[in-house]
Amino acid sequence: MNKIILSALALLVMTASAFTLRNGSAAPAIPGNPELTTNGAFRDGVYTGKLAGESGDQYHVATARWATGYDRVRFAAGYDQGYKAQLALRAAK
Numbered sequence: 001m002n003k004i005i006l007s008a009l010a011l012l013v014m015t016a017s018a019f020t021l022r023n024g025s026a027a028p029a030i031p032g033n034p035e036l037t038t039n040g041a042f043r044d045g046v047y048t049g050k051l052a053g054e055s056g057d058q059y060h061v062a063t064a065r066w067a068t069g070y071d072r073v074r075f076a077a078g079y080d081q082g083y084k085a086q087l088a089l090r091a092a093k
Contacts (some may be wrong), residue, residue, distance in 0.1 A: 035077070041071035045078025052079075053086025 009010045036042045045061075052060070063072040 026029075036074070039074050041066050041074040042078035045075040045080075046082035047078075048075075049079035049084075050084025050086050051082075053083045053090070059083055 048062075052058075061076045063075050066072045066075050
């Protein structure tokens with residue numbers, strides 16, 4: 001009887017842990033639009049825009065590296081977001 005209770009308790013703990021870990025790691029990096037979280041062009045644009053803003057470069061979106069118009073639009077949107085966020089941080093200092 002004790003083995004059954006212990007086994008059921010262990011199974012419950014493992015199941016709860018699995019759900020907690022799975023749901024905890026699924027937090028979107030970009031609040032409000034989870035589709036952009038997984039878009040490589042958008043994420044690259046955010047990173048590139050952030051670097052440009054940190055170094056004080058002029059606003060310049062280089063979308064030619066992306067093959068499709070869809071990716072170019074996403075890269076430009078990400079660059080805009082990253083650049084403006086960095087400018088806001090610099091202005092707040």
